[in-house]
Amino acid sequence: MTTDNVYQPTAYNSKHIPPQRPRPEKTLAQKLFSSGQSELRWCQPTPTVCTRVETDCSPSEMREEAKEKPEAESFWNQEYLDMYKGNIWMHFFLVFAAAAKFTVLFLTPFFIFILFIGALITWGEFGWADGVEMFMGYVKYAVIPCGLFWGFFELCNRTAWIPWPLSALFRIRKIFTLNRRTGMVTLYTRSGRVRYSYPFIEFDCVLSTAPGPQGQIKHALLLAHRYSGSMHGVPLSSLIGGDEMVDEYRRLWQMIQCYMDVSQPLPDCLLLEESREKDPVTVEYDKKIKRDPRYWRDMSDGDYDRVIVSIRQQQRENPQWGEALNIFEPA
Known part of the structure; x- marks a missing residue:
């Protein structure tokens, strides 16, 4: 050449x-x-x-x-x-994905620790059944939605696949x-x-x-x-x-x-x-x-x-x- x-x-x-x-x-x-x-x-x-x-x-x-x-x-x-x-929508998507990852990996162990300490301190007043109920509510309304959002972000990031509506919205x-x-x-x-x-x-x-x-x-x-x-x-x-x-x-x-x-x-x-x-x-x-x-x-x-x-x-x-x-x- x-x-x-x-x-x-x-x-x-x-x-x-x-x-x-x-x-x-x-x-x-x-x-x-x-x-x-x-x-x-x-x-x-x-x-x-x-x-x-x-x-x-x-x-x-x-x-x-x-x-x-x-x-x-x-x-x-x-x-x-x-x-x-x-564009600005891509920035929002990245921020929400980072927040979802932080919630799943860091806030969840901290939440479990707080529940455990609370149950020990208020033994008899705050029952284990109440703690389990609070934890299940946290999983339902925080861990699952954040986990799904974080998983979707990782799928897009690792495979470069983005659904058409989002690809049109996030177009660089x-x-x-x-x-x-x-x-x-x-x-x-x-x-x-x-x-x-x-x-x-x-x-x-x-x-x-x-x-x-x-x-x-x-x-x-x-x-x-x-x-x-x-x-x-x-x-x-x-x-x-x-x-x-x-x-x-x-x-x-x-x-x-x-x-x-x-x-x-x-x-x-x-x-x-x-x-x-x-x-x-x-x-x-x-x-x-x-x-x-x-x-x-x-x-x-x-x-x-x-x-x-x-x-x-x-x-x-x-x-x-x-x-x-x-x-x-x-x-």
Whole structure:
């Protein structure tokens, strides 16, 4: 497999950037909305990885998921980064399922203990028959309904089967797609239709800072299309949230640039390790440096945590920011 029949002509290549048109003047509305925003620069590719993207994933979980769902596609692979968002009904469903599980596993033993202690303290006044009656009522009105709800949640979670009415209600929404092989960035509307799709090089990365509801500082990282004037940006910060240090958003932006750059291998992280053998540029790079193809996936969770802590320490002591890249001049 050659790179010619994998990457499209529109793919982003930092070594061959077509000169971009100058930025148009901002409208008054754009100037008002851009207060509190700073633009992050385009830069030369670096091996910098934003480790905050890794916090919800561990090697053992990756191995377990590979066994249970060998055909499952990751939201981030050698071809695309797809970001999804659940709706409010899905959040309610997850909260109720967690409450049901808590009731069955934790409240039930506690309730039994309280009944037993109460029967001992009030011996003769509170009979065992009364305790059994209260327990049966608890089982009837709490344990059975919660057990059924929890069991239904586990069935849906383990088999990916959801009845049609709930699947329509819980339908997740695709927010955006970054396609490495085509170089296109696509943003979707709430109904799932394409809002716009433009080449990656036509976007500026903007870091927005604003106070949150409790007064804490919140950050948002987004891609804003330079020429269309659209007020809708691509929310990259949905990958790590809004409570990180500013440097983490800069690292995420560099990691995204490296991912989209077909002259560079995929970022070296746990999430993308399985995809490395499917990307031709990355395959050549890994052969050259003789990289272990299962370096991350075969780690123990403890070793993985220690390596991540070490990487973060090195990043704080020696930040690796790529040199500025002038995209308005031929590369």
